[in-house]
Amino acid sequence: MASAPDMTEARKGSAQGGMVAVTGATGFLGRRLVKILTEQGWTVRILARRDVADPVWSGLEPELVIGDLANAPAMTALCDGAEAVVHVAGLIKARDRAAFDRANVEGSRQVASAAKAAGARLILVSSLAAREPQLSDYAASKRGGEDAAREIFGSDLTIVRPPAIYGPGDIETLRLFKMASESAFLPVLDPKARMVWIHVDDAAAQIADLVKTPRPGLLSLSDARLEGYGWVELMETASKAVGASPRLIRIPSGMVKALAVLSKWASVVTGKDTILTPGKARELLHADWSLSSNDPIPDFPRVRYPLDAGFAQSVGWYRSEGWLKDISARK
Numbered sequence: 001m002a003s004a005p006d007m008t009e010a011r012k013g014s015a016q017g018g019m020v021a022v023t024g025a026t027g028f029l030g031r032r033l034v035k036i037l038t039e040q041g042w043t044v045r046i047l048a049r050r051d052v053a054d055p056v057w058s059g060l061e062p063e064l065v066i067g068d069l070a071n072a073p074a075m076t077a078l079c080d081g082a083e084a085v086v087h088v089a090g091l092i093k094a095r096d097r098a099a100f101d102r103a104n105v106e107g108s109r110q111v112a113s114a115a116k117a118a119g120a121r122l123i124l125v126s127s128l129a130a131r132e133p134q135l136s137d138y139a140a141s142k143r144g145g146e147d148a149a150r151e152i153f154g155s156d157l158t159i160v161r162p163p164a165i166y167g168p169g170d171i172e173t174l175r176l177f178k179m180a181s182e183s184a185f186l187p188v189l190d191p192k193a194r195m196v197w198i199h200v201d202d203a204a205a206q207i208a209d210l211v212k213t214p215r216p217g218l219l220s221l222s223d224a225r226l227e228g229y230g231w232v233e234l235m236e237t238a239s240k241a242v243g244a245s246p247r248l249i250r251i252p253s254g255m256v257k258a259l260a261v262l263s264k265w266a267s268v269v270t271g272k273d274t275i276l277t278p279g280k281a282r283e284l285l286h287a288d289w290s291l292s293s294n295d296p297i298p299d300f301p302r303v304r305y306p307l308d309a310g311f312a313q314s315v316g317w318y319r320s321e322g323w324l325k326d327i328s329a330r331k
Contacts, residue, residue: 019043020211021082021120022062023069023111024089028170029125029162031056032204033088038062040208047078047089069107075114084211085115088125090145092138093275095267100141108145112152123158123210124149128196128220129283130161136279146218155217158210162221163228163289166310167200168317172275177315177324181242186235187251194228194290196220199305199313206300220291223303223310228290234307241311242324256281 020037024030025046031054037044038060045063052064067074069089079085089111091103108124115122126142129135133143146159166173180186198206198221206221229237235248260281267274305313318324 019045019082021045021047021078021085021115023047023078023085023087023107024125025062026052026054027088028167029165029200029203029207030088031169032167032200033086033207034062035060036201036204036208037211040212042211045078045082047074069103069110072110072114075110076117079111079114079118079120082115082118082120084121084123084214085111085118086123086125086207086211087111087115087149090125090127090142093273093277094137095273097137097140100137101144104138104141105144105148109148109152112149112157116152121156121158121214122149122153123160123207125160125162125207128161128163128289132283132286135282135286136277138279139283158214158216159218160207160210160221161219162203163196163198163291165198165200165203167314168321170200170314173314174318174323176238177242177311177318180235180238180244180246181325183246185247185249186239188231188235188248189251189253189256189285190287191230191232191250193231193285193287195230195234196222196226196228196289196291197234197307197310198223199303199310202303202305202310205304209300221300222291224306226291229307237308237311240308241315253285256285 018041020042022030022034022037022044023046025034026048034044034046035056043063045065047065047067047069049068050066065074065078067078069075087108089107091100094100094103112122112124124146126146127139129139130142130146133140149159150157202223203221210219232248239246257278260276260278263274263276264278267277315324319326
C-alpha cells in the first residue's frame with residue numbers, strides 16, 4: 001500500500017481528483033466504503049496502525065497514514081489536502097464507559113479538530129443507538145462523539161446514524177446464521193418491537209453519496225423498510241436464507257438481562273470484552289428502532305438489498321469462504 005505523500009503532493013492529488021480521508025477503513029463498513037469511494041474516482045487516504053492488505057481492495061491502492069486517532073501528527077497528515085473526512089472508526093465493545101468515551105468521544109473530537117484545521121468537510125458515522133443514549137455506555141458514547149464533533153463544526157457537520165449493518169464478513173450476523181443452521185429453535189423477543197437493518201454495501205453507498213453531495217445535518221440510514229422488521233420476521237428470514245426451519249421461541253426479557261449479567265461477569269473474569277452487556281441487553285429489548293420523521297433520510301441512491309435478498313447473498317458469501325456449512329449437503 002502506498003504511503004501518504006508529503007503535504008505538497010497531497011494538495012496536488014486533491015486538486016486533480018479529490019481527496020477523501022477515512023478512519024476505520026479496515027473495519028467491516030470502512031473496507032466497503034474505501035472500495036466504493038475509489039471506484040467513484042476519489043483519491044482515498046486511510047489511517048491505520050500498520051500496513052494492511054484486504055481482498056476487498058483488490059486492484060486498489062489507497063494512501064496510508066500510519067497512526068491512530070490519538071496521534072496528532074498522523075491526524076494532521078490524514079486530513080491535510082482532503083475535501084472530506086469520513087470518520088468511521090469506533091468501539092462497539094469495551095470494559096466500561098471510560099473506555100468507550102476514550103475511543104468514541106475523544107476520538108471524534110480529535111478527528112473533528114484535524115478536519116477543521118485542514119478546511120475539510122466532516123462526515124461522522126455514528127449509530128442509531130445514539131438516539132437513545134440512556135440505554136447503554138455504547139449509546140451514550142456515540143451521542144457524546146456527535147456532541148464533541150458538533151462543538152467544533154457546528155451546523156456544517158454531517159452526522160450519519162446507521163442501524164444494524166449486516167453483510168459478508170460481519171461476525172455478529174454470522175452467529176445468527178450459524179444458530180439458524182444448527183439449532184432446533186431460535187429466540188425471539190418482544191413481537192411488537194421494530195428494528196431497521198441495512199446491507200453493508202448499501203450503507204457504504206449512501207455514505208459515499210454524502211461525500212459526493214454535501215448535506216450537513218443529522219441523517220439516518222436504512223434499507224427500503226423504514227418501519228423496520230419484527231423479531232419473528234427477522235428470524236424467519238435468516239432461517240430461509242440458510243434453508244432451515246427451526247422453531248421460534250419467545251424469550252422473556254428477564255432471561256436476556258440475566259444472560260447479559262452473566263456475560264459481563266465472565267468478561268471481568270477472563271479479561272476479554274464482551275458485546276453482550278446489560279447495556280446491550282437494554283438496546284436489544286428497546287421496542288422502537290424504526291425510523292420516522294424524527295430520523296430524516298435524504299434522497300439516497302436506491303438500496304440494492306431488501307432483507308431477504310441481503311441475507312441470502314450474505315449466506316452465499318459465508319459458505320463460499322468456508323465460514324458457514326451448507327446444510328443442504330447434509331440432507
